[in-house]
Amino acid sequence: MRKAAVTGHPIKHSRSPLIHGFWLKTYGIEGEYGRVDLPPENALSFLQNLKENGLVGVNVTIPNKETALEAAEILDDAARQIGAVNTLWLDDEGRLNGSNTDALGFLGNLDQRAPGWDERKGKAVVLGAGGAARAILWALQHRGYQEILLLNRTLEKAEGLQSHFGEPVRCELWESRSKALEGCDLLVNTTALGMAGQRPLEIELNLLPSTAVVTDIVYTPLMTDLLVAAKARGNRVVDGLGMLLHQAVPGFEKWFGKRPEVTEELREVILKDMGLL
Ligand code: ATR
Numbered sequence: 435m436r437k438a439a440v441t442g443h444p445i446k447h448s449r450s451p452l453i454h455g456f457w458l459k460t461y462g463i464e465g466e467y468g469r470v471d472l473p474p475e476n477a478l479s480f481l482q483n484l485k486e487n488g489l490v491g492v493n494v495t496i497p498n499k500e501t502a503l504e505a506a507e508i509l510d511d512a513a514r515q516i517g518a519v520n521t522l523w524l525d526d527e528g529r530l531n532g533s534n535t536d537a538l539g540f541l542g543n544l545d546q547r548a549p550g551w552d553e554r555k556g557k558a559v560v561l562g563a564g565g566a567a568r569a570i571l572w573a574l575q576h577r578g579y580q581e582i583l584l585l586n587r588t589l590e591k592a593e594g595l596q597s598h599f600g601e602p603v604r605c606e607l608w609e610s611r612s613k614a615l616e617g618c619d620l621l622v623n624t625t626a627l628g629m630a631g632q633r634p635l636e637i638e639l640n641l642l643p644s645t646a647v648v649t650d651i652v653y654t655p656l657m658t659d660l661l662v663a664a665k666a667r668g669n670r671v672v673d674g675l676g677m678l679l680h681q682a683v684p685g686f687e688k689w690f691g692k693r694p695e696v697t698e699e700l701r702e703v704i705l706k707d708m709g710l711l
Pocket residue numbers: 561562563564565566567586587588591624625626627633
């Protein structure tokens with residue numbers, strides 16, 4: 435039986451087993467998806483010896499995504515550019531492949547829930563410059579956005595990403611975030627602001643065109659204040675839960691040989707688990 439797992443430290447709150455378990459059941463695949471608590475000091479050797487550990491592949495989460503990059507023998511462009519690996523699999527020759535599927539998760543979510551969102555690939559505004567922002571910058575750059583404005587509280591971090599990704603990424607001061615929305619086609623919040631228990635994201639949406647799509651990687655609450663405000667003024671909005679679901683698709687396909695679908699039913703399973711349904 436093919437076995438995969440999510441690895442991280444801590445790991446007990448991961449919803450990946452629920453997602454992959456749902457797909458295994460839906461498609462009647464005899465496989466297993468578990469969880470492995472993997473402290474950073476053991477991560478490299480564990481990941482380099484997946485086969486010996488009885489696994490065909492794994493998801494990797496905090497704090498081992500950079501170690502997974504080091505462990506992989508073959509990396510795809512997304513993993514290399516984003517600088518982190520969240521999905522590993524052994525190929526037919528037994529080589530360890532690494533990918534970062536967060537970018538595809540981000541794109542898959544928008545493609546599904548806001549069809550046509552990228553018809554106008556003019557200007558995107560990305561708030562935040564952490565790990566999630568790296569994946570989203572890669573995604574937008576590869577979709578062909580003409581202008582990507584990156585704003586972060588700590589300017590140096592945004593500047594680092596600007597020099598890493600190059601054109602068309604450009605930074606502006608965090609303080610100018612409301613003004614930056616002028617002429618914007620897509621607004622993405624990648625910061626933790628707006629998450630339950632965190633501070634709110636303070637931003638004025640007056641200048642945002644009504645045609646712009648707004649999305650948040652935060653999904654607790656599902657409708658963040660940003661999404662509520664954007665929806666109220668007529669913008670299309672996409673919540674962050676879909677990114678979590680869609681980033682799981684490529685891994686499942688590699689491990690179990692079937693490309694799974696992100697359905698309303700799957701969303702409901704996760705929302706129930708989160709106590710939101
Ligand atoms: P992730 O991997 O989810 O992106 P992260 O790497 O910790 O998480 O990044 C968190 C992001 O939220 C950063 O861009 C951070 O800004 P700084 O680089 O200045 O730390 C942003 N963030 C967190 N708290 C913030 C706050 N109170 N105001 C503005 N930005 C904040």
